[in-house]
Amino acid sequence: MLIDTVIFLPLLTALVLLLIPRAATSVQKGVALAGALLTFAFSLAFLSLGPNVAADQTIPWISGPWVAAYHVRVDALRLFFVLLTTLVSVACIWAAFSYAHAQRLRGYLCLLLAFETTLLGLFTAADLLLFYLYWDLMLIPVFLLLTGFADHPGARQAAWSYLIYNGAGGLALLLGIVALVSQSHTFELGTLALRLTGPAEAWIFIAFALAFLIKTPAFPFHSWMPPTYTSAPPPVVAMVSGVQSKAGLFAMLAFALPLFPHAAHAFALPLLVLAVASVVYGAIAAMGEQDMKTLVAFSSLSHLGLVWLAFFAFDITSVSAGILMLVSHGLIAAALFLLLGFIEERVGTRDLSRFGGLAEKAPRLGVMMLIAAMAALGLPGLSGFAGEFLILIGSWQTQPVFTSIALVAVVLACVYMLKLLQGTMHGPVRVPDERTVSEMRPREAWLLAPLLAGIIFLGVWPGWFNDRTPSGTGANTIVGAVLAEPGQR
């Protein structure tokens, strides 16, 4: 019951919003925020529900011509993705209050809340059909938000690259799923373990991996990302980059690796190459970028490439650090994109060469930006460091060559993150068009505070996190299944 509440409360809130007149914007804001906060509060209850499986619920759904169930669960692997989603959603919905078009606010909030439900559904789905349902449904709110609710002139074009790229990935995944299910006749993960071998397994794994590489995204499937991240409104991009970009890697761990262990090991090399290429390419592209949102977009590419490396290094430390890194990156990316939104609102441009020195005018903004940027470049004591460091330690054991190359790129993170921080905050005050830069409003500070608190908490005490993820709880089935060489099975 709790799990259903958490998944569908945002959608329910969205439906309630539709009943509120368009003009009553303050009521809409109150209802939307209350819905998001309640969802977050409910999801916190999962933390107290025991170490391995916090919730598990199965309702028969389809019995012919194949078996599928409405099977949702929150376990050690899924728990933090759920918490990340609910936490980031609160911040994003709150941040959406500054949306300029009162007439369109209701639709905007509804779509954000619907998006939250699809994300929560995705992270809790334990049935392949249910998972696919949410996987594709995720596209719709983002497509509509980009089409009708963004001010950036490029957003309506970006909606297309988003839809077509991710749609192509989704269809590849669909082909893979149908190919799998036409042999197994079930979508239930528990019984799906039919241990395919040979070309069938390889092809299906490729289909899955392609979808996940596009969604993350990883080099060279990332070309939808810079326009989408740059032109989407800050709350939307914070949700896409903070939460949705984790879907591919999450699904790799939860679905593809346990289902296709042989193929995963066989294709590790090409995937490691793509991972390291993402790390390096993202870092270099970010260094040369003048648009601050695009810069952070490329830094995302680089950081998530590191998680691909972590997973396909097949080392217990690196895989569990990869999960930490995903959650940490979710918090950091959401915080950074929201902060950049606040900055853009104040200076009216994203071009780093046209403004600077904001810390003097808005010291609190400067401090928050400092924390987020330092976390992104991997300063010890913040969550980014814990993730990166453990990944590198782990993957060094099995993939020293790829790890060394990735290490160089991690150092480059200092270059682009300091460029972002200095360019926006330090130096003499430069603001285009004589605008007055105001200090952060209390709402802006408060909505960011939980994200930054999470970053600091995970950085100071990663052990707390680790004790609750699969490697720490002894629920080694997932990580164990990933690590075992197929021959030893």
Add this chain to the structure above:
Amino acid sequence: MMSVAGVSISWAVLAPIVALSAGGLLIMLVDLVSRSASKTVLYSIGIVSCVASFLALVPLYGHTETTLAGAFASDRFSWAFDVLLLLTLAITLVLSSLRKAEDGGSPGSYAALLVFCTIGGMVMAGANNLIIIFLGIEQLSLSLYVLAGTGFPREASQEAALKYVLLGSLASGFLIFGSALLYGSAGGVGLAALHSAAVSGGTLFIAGFALFLVGLAFKLALAPFHTWVPDVYEGSPLAVTGYMAVAVKVAAFAVLARIAYEVFGQDSFALVPLWSVAILSMLVGNLGAIRQRNLKRLLGYSSIAQAGYMVVALAGVQQSGLNTLLFYLFAYALTSLGAFGVMALLGDGTDAYADLDAYKGLHFRRPWPAAAMALFFFSLAGIPATAGFYGKLLLLQQGFLAGPWGIALAVTLVAGTLVSFYVYGKVVWDMYSYVEGEAAAPSGNAFAPWVAVAAGAVGTIVFGILPQTFTALHL
């Protein structure tokens, strides 16, 4: 049971058709006797005869029987197709209530033709030999040729009717000539006789079947026999286009499926020409739709692609393929009729909302029709949680069960779907784009089209989220 000239006739089996025919004749009679009969009365007679025909169908449920010396069958398969055809007719009659006097034609002949058209479709659904198949197809087609022209004050409607009748008669020629050759090779017109001819093969049979398939592919709008579709869809009156998109497809698929199963059985390799036209249709339909700025033409191209998809259901010639075909046809019918319903709703029965430009920013003027239209287009594109998605999932499975040709079909289906994301997404994109200060095109809000929209939306969502409900209907 009675017997005419030595042929026994089971009236129970024919009752649904008889009931509908009586309704059609009554419409003509009332129209003739009372010149002042309002269109509401005439359309109501049509809807009542739909209900009567459905009631006559109910006792036939789960009942397998042939009559007229095996020429006409009533089974689970024809039953489901009949229900779908009646549903389509009823919804079309409701949508037609927006027709105005200046649209041309008398409401009496219009309604009667729709009814007769549906009779043709029901005859096709049960036809068990080549003669009855041809009779059904001609009954359906001749009525539709006239219906396409019932908007005759508009030149486009005349053009549509003329194009349809010219190309349609050519297709009928292929059909009848193919039937003659098939008769020559099999020594009989029954599908059972054809089965033995198919097993032994022979040039005459192959030539006959090829010609027959050309004729049928024309009716199904499969590429490369699809060229009539865009113009006829665009020119015909709105409700007729909606009817055409659904009923013709349903009836022609009934014929195709019966032939695939009864004549060819498991020997699906013999149907390679069919798989080829299906692959071509998926590509032509989706690629052709890209540049369309008229929604009726766009849906015309879309129906070409959808017909290609539906052929995949037959790829394995398995029993589950029939269920898949039925599910997809129901999903397609509900979705298409819903989309035409939204068009009729906004344009108040006219073609005002056939132009895609009219949809710019629709969400910000009319959120509910825009949401309904988006739902229907998502379903046509196969986005999850709609009936169209689950239908595609079933189709893909049939493909994967059917060996190399099936996999080729499945992969093409997926590729076509990706193209269709752009095609259908474009309409949604237009509707949800915020256009500042654009003069809003006036939009209607009559009650009748809401019936079609609501039926379509509920069916699309319920069958999409709980596909088991469709199975539970045991159609």
